[in-house]
Amino acid sequence: xxxxxxxxxxxxxxxxxxxxxxxxxxxxxxxxxxxxxxxxxxxxxxxxxxxxxxxxxxxxxxxxxxxxxxxxxxxxxxxxxxxxxxxxxxxxxxxxxxxxxxxxxxxxxxxxxxxxxxxxxxxxxxxxxxxxxxxxxxxxxxxxxxxxxxxxxxxxxxxxxxxxxxxxxxxxxxxxxxxxxxxxxxxxxxxxxxxxxxxxxxxxxxxxxxxxxxxxxxxxxxxxxxxxxxxxxxxxxxxxxxxxxxxxxxxxxxxxxxxxxxxxxxxxxxxxxxxxxxxxxxxxxxxxxxxxxxxxx
Amino acid sequence: xxxxxxxxxxxxxxxxxxxxxxxxxxxxxxxxxxxxxxxxxxxxxxxxxxxxxxxxxxxxxxxxxxxxxxxxxxxxxxxxxxxxxxxxxxxxxxxxxxxxxxxxxxxxxxxxxxxxxxxxxxxxxxxxxxxxxxxxxxxxxxxxxxxxxxxxxxxxxxxxxxxxxxxxxxxxxxxxxxxxxxxxxxxxxxxxxxxxxxxxxxxxxxxxxxxxxxxxxxxxxxxxxxxxxxxxxxxxxxxxxxxxxxxxxxxxxxxxxxxxxxxxxxxxxxxxxxxxxxxxxxxxxxxxxxxxxxxxxxxxxxxxxxxxxxxxxxxx
Numbered sequence: 059x060x061x062x063x064x065x066x067x068x069x070x071x072x073x074x075x076x077x078x079x080x081x082x083x084x085x086x087x088x089x090x091x092x093x094x095x096x097x098x099x100x101x102x103x104x105x106x107x108x109x110x111x112x113x114x115x116x117x118x119x120x121x122x123x124x125x126x127x128x129x130x131x132x133x134x135x136x137x138x139x140x141x142x143x144x145x146x147x148x149x150x151x152x153x154x155x156x157x158x159x160x161x162x163x164x165x166x167x168x169x170x171x172x173x174x175x176x177x178x179x180x181x182x183x184x185x186x187x188x189x190x191x192x193x194x195x196x197x198x199x200x201x202x203x204x205x206x207x208x209x210x211x212x213x214x215x216x217x218x219x220x221x222x223x224x225x226x227x228x229x230x231x232x233x234x235x236x237x238x239x240x241x242x243x244x245x246x247x248x249x250x251x252x253x254x255x256x257x258x259x260x261x262x263x264x265x266x267x268x269x270x271x272x273x274x275x276x277x278x279x280x281x282x283x284x285x286x287x288x289x290x291x292x293x294x295x296x297x298x299x300x301x302x303x304x305x306x307x308x309x310x311x312x313x314x315x316x317x318x319x320x321x322x323x324x325x326x327x328x329x330x331x332x333x334x335x336x337x338x339x340x341x342x343x344x345x346x347x348x349x350x351x352x353x354x355x
Numbered sequence: 356x357x358x359x360x361x362x363x364x365x366x367x368x369x370x371x372x373x374x375x376x377x378x379x380x381x382x383x384x385x386x387x388x389x390x391x392x393x394x395x396x397x398x399x400x401x402x403x404x405x406x407x408x409x410x411x412x413x414x415x416x417x418x419x420x421x422x423x424x425x426x427x428x429x430x431x432x433x434x435x436x437x438x439x440x441x442x443x444x445x446x447x448x449x450x451x452x453x454x455x456x457x458x459x460x461x462x463x464x465x466x467x468x469x470x471x472x473x474x475x476x477x478x479x480x481x482x483x484x485x486x487x488x489x490x491x492x493x494x495x496x497x498x499x500x501x502x503x504x505x506x507x508x509x510x511x512x513x514x515x516x517x518x519x520x521x522x523x524x525x526x527x528x529x530x531x532x533x534x535x536x537x538x539x540x541x542x543x544x545x546x547x548x549x550x551x552x553x554x555x556x557x558x559x560x561x562x563x564x565x566x567x568x569x570x571x572x573x574x575x576x577x578x579x580x581x582x583x584x585x586x587x588x589x590x591x592x593x594x595x596x597x598x599x600x601x602x603x604x605x606x607x608x609x610x611x612x613x614x615x616x617x618x619x620x621x622x623x624x625x626x627x628x629x630x631x632x633x634x635x636x637x638x639x640x641x642x643x644x645x646x647x648x649x650x651x652x653x654x655x656x657x658x659x660x661x662x663x664x665x666x667x668x669x670x671x
Contacts, residue, residue, distance in 0.1 A: 095457040165646035171639035328476045335465040
């Protein structure tokens, strides 16, 4: 019973949580530094996933090998998108950039649909033999990879933010933009770094999700709601909070379908994303600053 | 006599006007929320779908496939649609309206997404993915031209009523107060205006219009299915319509709706000529271009075709 719970629900929840976390970090950083909700972030994950697919097609290598390329390419596209569509609106009210981000979301998605078509795709076929731990807990190798790489990326990001000059500058702009500017911080470099990090992590999340399930062009849009829930739950502007929030939302979504009482699933799996929404609304009412005391918009 | 080819063209033009008028009602609703009150609704499709399904269920004949058999008169379907979408807006607005508009955007996206799941999965209520195919349509005659024309008369009348009502309220003290809140919330609050209450009013009223638009659309097509809640078809197009037409100006909202709908619909005529494989891709290319159009408008013509007019009246 407990083993079944861990194998079929908890593990899936943690993996999903890692994917949400990778997207939510970008959302929370972008909000902290550029001060607008980037609703195209989900579609940026779709882009990363499909660039990974293109890499697999071209090189014939497994997706783990092309992952860094997909991350770099998506990061580059993210900077380009900022340049073309968000930068010209920097002096307008921030909500205009939010509207623009909806347009960008749609443009990314339809561009992918034009190029790759709408068929459901996957990186590789084949069956993976689960790894058996303590004779009971089964973990799929790809889940080990996803969790491990997420940990590496998150730790790397934390080191970057705490140790490097640019990382510290990013935190300073996030805390107080006008103070940061008068102290001579290069805001341009900070903005570019934010998009590079956000884009690269989004691509990793997208590739991981495509690897764990399948690739379809709505993959990212369906993540927008849980990722914003995670960002709000963790506290806006707090990358560590976004990771915690992502894990909570991911695990909560999976556990909500566990048959806690008798044979019935607690919540029909069709309504998984309602869990994220409930968490979001609850947080907004009770504690809009989030777990780690982020900013209220 | 009218030749067949001309008749087809006339029918097409009337259909274009009909759907354009329904979009204009949606666009007016969004103008009340965004243009006048500065409220960001990113889930227009949700309120639209709720209105469409409510009116369909209230007016459709009995069927084993979905909840129904009330067979109420069509105007009661409109009223029901407006009440339910308004109630939904009240609930979601009460939770998020006091926070910055980004939160309202997330909240409305959430509502629209959950409604999409709900309408797809609750077969007893909505017939699931197959949708409701027996929505009654008013003014059905033997002559298709006459049916179309009288339906157009109805939608245009409703549009006119909505326009006059909103125009009057926007120019009333209530409307001035709304704009004051939109432009400087702190100052308005300091003047003793009840900011949250007023915003909630605008949000609910706008959503009611969206519900009405949904009801009319389902009646026009005699059908409503869960794909109506797909974010692109409704939410995004209506946003482009309002921004292009001129947020804050009701006439701009209407003009934008007809114009964007005409562009959108006529480009479909072009892509339909292509071979099937290319037609699908060209369809997505159209969406891409609409997205690009929005960016151009936002960057170059931020105030739209008919910008908001502020009447300057200096009193001694």
